[in-house]
Amino acid sequence: QVQLVESGGGSVQAGGSLRLSCAASGDVYERRCMGWFRQGPDKEREEVALIAPDNRTTYADSVTGRFTISKDNAENTMYLQMNDLKIDDSAMYYCAAGRGAYFGGRWNCRDFNFWGQGTQVTVSS
Numbered sequence: 001q002v003q004l005v006e007s008g009g010g011s012v013q014a015g016g017s018l019r020l021s022c023a024a025s026g027d028v029y030e031r032r033c034m035g036w037f038r039q040g041p042d043k044e045r046e047e048v049a050l051i052a053p054d055n056r057t058t059y060a061d062s063v064t065g066r067f068t069i070s071k072d073n074a075e076n077t078m079y080l081q082m083n084d085l086k087i088d089d090s091a092m093y094y095c096a097a098g099r100g101a102y103f104g105g106r107w108n109c110r111d112f113n114f115w116g117q118g119t120q121v122t123v124s125s
Helices: none
Strands: 002-007 010-013 018-026 033-039 046-051 057-059 067-072 077-082 091-098 101-103 106-108 119-124
Touching: 002 091, 018 033, 018 091, 018 119, 033 067, 033 077, 046 067, 046 077, 057 067
Parallel strands: 010 119
Antiparallel strands: 002 018, 018 077, 033 046, 033 091, 046 057, 067 077, 091 119, 101 106
């Protein structure tokens, strides 16, 4: 089992910054891949950023260049630095973890079996 606890959400004006944190505990094998997802009002959940065991990262087009995902393995914590926030970034942000799989010469992070409770981010004009 894996436990995930997000923090760092809040209200900010457009153009501002926030840093989200996700404290992870439990089975290390089950949280080799980690990621941030978000779901806004009346929207489907979308993938924001992923980080693989080799620290390779991927981002949604909408956040590329503004958001940075990182992790501190010693602290068992993952982060999402969000800069130049836009109103459309307003959403509940969720931390997720999954086992991942290595094939084709790379880590593939697709199935996330563990989720946090979420932290709200609200961006206003």
